[in-house]
Amino acid sequence: MYYYLFDSVASDKKYESLMNRIDFRLIELGLNGRMDKLTILKNMRELIEAAIKRGAETVVIAGDDESITKAVSILAPYNVTLGIIPIGSNQRIARALGIPDGEAACDILSKRVVKSIDLGKVNDQYFLFSLDIPAQAVTVECDGHYQISVLGLPRPFSICNFQPESRSTSSNPEDGILEAVIDDEQSRGMFRKLRTGGATVLPLKRAKIQCATASIPLMLDGHTVVKTPATVEVAPKKLRIIVGKERQF
């Protein structure tokens, strides 16, 4: 049973025609299901959890990167499959998963190529791409065996599960490994380009992050904040997700 949750961006008038085409295509493909729209009165977590209680086995998020990563964290504990219909301008997740824009995404849902991918878990939250640590004097203890620290001035770094634009061969959400990444670039975002000449890349499965002086905020996938001390670990094959042929893994 399918459940469709349309982000508030889908309510924009400029997407009206696209929304009609998507509706029509889903009916043509026989992928009918209950549909809800997010508004300021409707909370994503409540809607998704209610749908799962009613028996939804596939939850399709129609929206952009932010709504998708929020949904990932909500869906992770449940045995459901995530589908995506990209709507809006920030669509790097859909690109990485090989999902095209517009009604063509409905065909990907219909083909139903499902992959079980790893997630990162920090305290009780999940992330799909990365946990960002600000430029503070932190120590990161990895796998209980060694510690990483930055020489000289503190520098921001990340614990990454999947980096679709990275040249690292470990950038694979199916390998059961996270990577501690410290690079030289000043501007940072959810997706950074690594220059292997200057970047540190350390594979790990579990890490403890602590700051000696204070509790500092860590950012999950660019939108959710957790505080130190934090324990990050890989959750192997945690999320089932419908992907396209052009995916980057």
Next chain:
Amino acid sequence: MAMFNREEDGSRAAETVIGSSVKVEGNFVGSGNVVVEGVVNGTLKTAKDLRVGDAAKIKADVEAANVVVAGEIHGNVKTSGRLEVAASGKVLGNVEAAILVVMEGAIINGKVVMMKAGEAAAAAPVPEKKRTA
């Protein structure tokens, strides 16, 4: 050097890279290729190849399939394959290798034990290189 050709031509990056501004302390055990440009204290082991950059400082016992040293290692080095110490390289500790290449200007202060050919798990191919007198 054949061992890192795949990395140098960009077709496959090293799996672990410890950059010049990073320190790793403790027992690091990897399964892939490792490149060290920073500081490592403790022990460092990998099943594949290790390259120690010219600015790297390692205070650890090191074990890898093949090793190239262009920086400093204060500790013992053990490899079932090839150990190459570049002109800027220093190994202050004992060395065990099946194949040893020491460039002019390199420093090794310790016991050198050559492993028998049959003990080498995976020897890398040996290109023509200068040897010390």
